[in-house]
Amino acid sequence: MTLVTTPMYQATTRLFVSTTAGNSVTDIYQGNRFSQERVISYTELLMGQTLAQRTVDKLGLPMTGDQLKSRVKASAKPDTVLIDLAVQDESPVRARDIANTISDEFVVMVRELETPENGSTPDARVVVEQRASIPADPVVPRTGMNLMAGLAFGLVLGVGLAVLRDLLDNTVKEAKNLEDITGAGVVGTIPLDKERRKTPAIAFESDNSAIAEAFRKLRTNLQFLAVDNPPRVIVITSSVPSEGKSTTAINLALVLAEAEHNVVLVDGDMRRPSLDKYLDLVGTVGFSSVLSGAVSLDEALQKTRFPGLTVLTSGAIPPNPSELLGSQSARMLLNELRSKFDYVIVDSTPLLAVTDAAILAAAADGVLIIARHGHTKRDQLAHAVESLQNVGAQPLAAVFSMMPARGSSSYTYQYTYYGEAPNALRAPKKVAAAPPTSKPVPTDGALDTSDAASQSASETETSRSGGRRRRQDD
Ligand SMILES: Nc1ncnc2c1ncn2[C@@H]1O[C@H](COP(=O)(O)OP(=O)(O)OP(=O)(O)O)[C@@H](O)[C@H]1O
Numbered sequence: 001m002t003l004v005t006t007p008m009y010q011a012t013t014r015l016f017v018s019t020t021a022g023n024s025v026t027d028i029y030q031g032n033r034f035s036q037e038r039v040i041s042y043t044e045l046l047m048g049q050t051l052a053q054r055t056v057d058k059l060g061l062p063m064t065g066d067q068l069k070s071r072v073k074a075s076a077k078p079d080t081v082l083i084d085l086a087v088q089d090e091s092p093v094r095a096r097d098i099a100n101t102i103s104d105e106f107v108v109m110v111r112e113l114e115t116p117e118n119g120s121t122p123d124a125r126v127v128v129e130q131r132a133s134i135p136a137d138p139v140v141p142r143t144g145m146n147l148m149a150g151l152a153f154g155l156v157l158g159v160g161l162a163v164l165r166d167l168l169d170n171t172v173k174e175a176k177n178l179e180d181i182t183g184a185g186v187v188g189t190i191p192l193d194k195e196r197r198k199t200p201a202i203a204f205e206s207d208n209s210a211i212a213e214a215f216r217k218l219r220t221n222l223q224f225l226a227v228d229n230p231p232r233v234i235v236i237t238s239s240v241p242s243e244g245k246s247t248t249a250i251n252l253a254l255v256l257a258e259a260e261h262n263v264v265l266v267d268g269d270m271r272r273p274s275l276d277k278y279l280d281l282v283g284t285v286g287f288s289s290v291l292s293g294a295v296s297l298d299e300a301l302q303k304t305r306f307p308g309l310t311v312l313t314s315g316a317i318p319p320n321p322s323e324l325l326g327s328q329s330a331r332m333l334l335n336e337l338r339s340k341f342d343y344v345i346v347d348s349t350p351l352l353a354v355t356d357a358a359i360l361a362a363a364a365d366g367v368l369i370i371a372r373h374g375h376t377k378r379d380q381l382a383h384a385v386e387s388l389q390n391v392g393a394q395p396l397a398a399v400f401s402m403m404p405a406r407g408s409s410s411y412t413y414q415y416t417y418y419g420e421a422p423n424a425l426r427a428p429k430k431v432a433a434a435p436p437t438s439k440p441v442p443t444d445g446a447l448d449t450s451d452a453a454s455q456s457a458s459e460t461e462t463s464r465s466g467g468r469r470r471r472q473d474d
């Protein structure tokens with residue numbers, strides 16, 4: 001607005017109104033009163049058409065009397081006989097000339113008006129007390145004012161939009177929400193970590209970053225679930241694509257392997273398999289190949305560079321994945337894997353896209369349902385849970401994935417402290433034989449600092465065996 005407004009300059013004059021005073025005090029007083037009353041009428045005349053037209057004619061201005069009239073402001077100070085006249089114009093010089101000319105013309109006009117018919121001295125007269133000078137700075141635009149108004153307006157608009165966005169936001173963002181919709185506890189909150197886009201697998205041996213700790217916490221929490229009948233065949237699924245299922249499956253398998261469990265990771269996504277790519281494995285021989293009888297299970301299982309982790313990729317993409325996954329052979333294969341390994345982690349397809357994940361879920365011990373923080377919509381999640389329930393499966397637990405980092409500095413401190421321990425802490429410690437169940441069972445799974453601290457502390461109380469860490473929670 002400041003840039004597009006034409007600058008206007010303002011010139012001012014001051015007029016003094018006096019009346020022919022008598023000699024007595026009363027006369028003087030009355031004369032004064034008379035002038036004050038006059039002043040009101042004079043301000044009207046100053047802003048009137050007649051005077052404007054006379055000024056236009058006299059100065060030869062390129063405007064009409066009406067146009068000039070709108071640029072003239074006259075105001076009387078209360079209880080005085082002074083009139084302030086202000087004229088605005090694009091040119092500072094012309095503003096001064098107009099102000100002065102109006103004032104001079106007004107002096108003449110008053111003399112004409114106030115002179116009695118008989119030609120005696122006029123009853124009142126006006127003197128130009130202060131003449132106009134060339135104004136240095138424009139009065140319009142008022143840059144400071146405009147900036148303040150812009151700022152205030154922007155602020156209100158911004159806050160308004162933020163509130164509106166929040167009101168319209170129907171994504172899952174809170175643990176309570178996730179629990180309500182899935183009907184299962186939140187056992188983990190995996191932070192967003194850009195590094196995972198390049199290398200999905202976390203090097204748990206040397207990594208103590210927030211995401212590594214989040215997976216360790218997920219491992220611990222999983223062990224609290226269904227303690228009488230711990231789930232060993234776990235299907236990982238979510239409502240829609242790209243919510244971090246495969247990445248979470250890989251790292252859950254790795255973190256379980258880190259705790260010296262014998263883990264097999266199965267790619268149950270026979271439509272868009274990704275484990276082979278994420279882990280640099282052979283993708284053509286796998287789950288589907290074993291089911292079709294082309295190869296034996298032992299031939300299809302692939303050892304990885306990670307100790308304790310074996311992978312069964314999805315194999316060649318079959319034309320009928322749902323049918324294949326729902327077959328008796330598939331169930332038998334999962335049972336065989338269960339007998340060979342401590343944990344069978346099955347990556348799968350999104351629930352809303354195809355039925356594959358629900359079919360796998362029916363054959364598994366438990367389903368871990370993933371919701372991408374701030375992306376997965378509540379109704380999508382609700383429908384996903386419904387499709388699980390349709391096959392008689394219930395989510396075992398829920399996990400938030402790709403939670404944007406907030407206040408990460410406190411974690412950094414903590415993990416550095418417990419992970420890269422100073423010399424005193426580095427000395428091998430005897431494991432305090434506190435059973436894990438003595439710890440309170442976390443219910444919300446949020447990365448509560450104190451919880452994370454106690455857990456990290458307990459997990460780092462390690463005794464080194466064969467160069468690998470043995471963790472207390474195992
Ligand atoms: N914690 C994370 N932090 C940052 N990026 C992540 C995280 N988890 C997953 N990603 C990225 O998000 C994208 C989708 O992840 P992923 O392939 O694991 O999802 P998905 O649910 O298995 O997808 P699909 O439904 O296609 O199988 C990938 O680019 C992955 O690198």
Ligand SMILES: [Mg+2]
Nearest residue numbers: 245246269274
């Ligand atoms: Mg995937």
